[in-house]
Amino acid sequence: RYRNILAAAGGPIERVEVAGASIMGEPYFLANAYLTGALAGVRQKSLYGQANGSGTDRTMMVARFKAISEALERWAHWETHTGPDRNRYGFDVDPSSNGIAAFPGLWARQARASAQAEATERFNLLNWWEGRLPATVADSPWPGVTAVTIRSQAPGLAVILFRKTAEGFFTYGHAGDMNYPDACRKAAAEMERHEQVVRRFAELHGGRILGQLPADAHPLERRGLYFAHETGHAQFLERLRTPARATAELKVAYDGPIPGPWSKYADVWRVVYAPPSRRFLSMDETYFML
Numbered sequence: 352r353y354r355n356i357l358a359a360a361g362g363p364i365e366r367v368e369v370a371g372a373s374i375m376g377e378p379y380f381l382a383n384a385y386l387t388g389a390l391a392g393v394r395q396k397s398l399y400g401q402a403n404g405s406g407t408d409r410t411m412m413v414a415r416f417k418a419i420s421e422a423l424e425r426w427a428h429w430e431t432h433t434g435p436d437r438n439r440y441g442f443d444v445d446p447s448s449n450g451i452a453a454f455p456g457l458w459a460r461q462a463r464a465s466a467q468a469e470a471t472e473r474f475n476l477l478n479w480w481e482g483r484l485p486a487t488v489a490d491s492p493w494p495g496v497t498a499v500t501i502r503s504q505a506p507g508l509a510v511i512l513f514r515k516t517a518e519g520f521f522t523y524g525h526a527g528d529m530n531y532p533d534a535c536r537k538a539a540a541e542m543e544r545h546e547q548v549v550r551r552f553a554e555l556h557g558g559r560i561l562g563q564l565p566a567d568a569h570p571l572e573r574r575g576l577y578f579a580h581e582t583g584h585a586q587f588l589e590r591l592r593t594p595a596r597a598t599a600e601l602k603v604a605y606d607g608p609i610p611g612p613w614s615k616y617a618d619v620w621r622v623v624y625a626p627p628s629r630r631f632l633s634m635d636e637t638y639f640m641l
Contacts, residue, residue, distance in 0.1 A: 352455040352616050353419055358387045362616065364422060367415050372407060374543050375493050380411045382418035390426045398548050398564070398572040407540045416455065420617060423453040427609050427619045441605030441623045447632065449473045450623040451609065455616060462620040463606075468507060468534075470622035472527025473640075475501040475509035478599035480639045481627045485595045486511070492535050496542075499591065500531065504601040505624065510534040512542045513587075518553060520560065521584040522546035523641055545641065549579045573636035587639060599627065 356362040365385045372381035383402035390403075403425045406417025428448040431440055450473065452465035478484040479501045491498040491512070499511040507529040515521055524542030528534035549560060556563045560576045577583040602625040609619045631640050 353416060356419055356616055363387055363390055363426060363613070364419055367418060368402075369411055369415060372543070374407065375496075375539050377409075379407050379409055379540075380414040382406045382411075382414040384415075384418035384422040386422050386426055390429065398552060398568075398575060405544075407544075420453040420455065423613045423617050424448060424451045424619065427451060427453070427611055427613050430611055431609055439605075440607075440609055440621055444604040444625050445623050451619065451621045453613065453617040453619045456618070458618075462608075462618040463622065466620040466622040468527045468529065470527075470624055471503070471505040471507045472509045472525060472534075474505050474599070474601070474624040474626070475503050475527065476511075476525055476640060477626050477628075477631055478503065479509075479595075480590060481597075481630065482593070482595055483597045483599040483627055486591055488591075489531070492532070493539070496539075498535060503599050508534060510538045512538045513584075514542070516546055516550065518550060518558075519581075520546075520549050520553065520579045521581070521587075522549060522579060523587075525641065541641075545575060545579070549576065552576065570634050570636060570638075571641060573634075574638065575641050577636045578639060578641065583637070586637060590639070600625070 356364045358365050363386055365387045367382055367384045369380055369382045372379045384404040386403045404418045404422030406414045408414040428451055432442040432446050450466050450470035452462050454462035475484060479486050484501055484503055486499050486501045489498045489500045496512050496514045501509040507527055509527045511525045513521060513523040522542050522545040524538040526534050526537035553560050561580050564573055578587055604623045604625050606622045609621050613619055630638055
């Protein structure tokens with residue numbers, strides 16, 4: 352279904368770039384996909400670049416497919432989250448792209464599995480940060496990396512990985528899946544990506560990472576730098592030591608397909624739970640969701 356996905360064949364993807372990468376010392380491929388025109392409401396980014404979708408995998412083809420799929424997710428989100436059917440897909444409850452997944456397979460349930468994993472990750476992460484779920488330090492698959500698990504009534508679990516870099520910064524990755532090893536692998540890719548962009552940003556700003564972004568920078572980028580600094584990491588550790596003081600309420604806002612022009616190329620599915628609040632959507636850089 353991705354055979355004619357590129358703009359040269361009439362598709363929505365302008366180009367896909369692939370480069371070698373390393374995740375926890377093992378070779379991987381990193382792919383970045385770019386949508387044509389303004390299909391994803393492209394904004395200027397200061398930290399993570401302009402790609403609409405990214406993907407990592409041991410094989411180049413799968414990394415490309417993952418990047419394209421994420422770009423299609425962004426397209427579907429941009430077209431529907433403010434549209435006339437926004438309430439139908441749960442965007443009145445959570446207007447972000449949380450819980451959206453695209454997959455070019457033969458069965459929509461393949462897209463749903465990825466959507467469910469992300470929905471669990473985001474539900475667990477938000478409720479933990481807001482004091483409604485406990486977090487447990489687990490045995491890490493890698494030396495020098497701390498692993499934290501967060502579980503709830505949602506299927507699967509969420510994992511947060513973090514470590515201190517040689518430059519003295521702190522980098523994180525969080526992900527969800529049905530089992531611990533798979534969630535760790537996904538979180539490790541995010542942690543490596545976070546480390547790369549923090550290192551590059553610090554090099555460009557003389558080793559400084561706070562107070563260097565423009566005032567209108569996206570809050571996720573501001574958080575990425577805040578929690579990489581010792582100030583943000585101290586806040587993260589304090590939250591990790593603090594027991595949950597309330598109970599998370601699992602309420603499904605939507606679980607179903609999002610049809611549209613992207614359906615020619617992939618099934619797009621959304622699973623989303625009602626968040627504990629809308630604080631994660633604010634400009635607050637001290638809210639942990641990277």
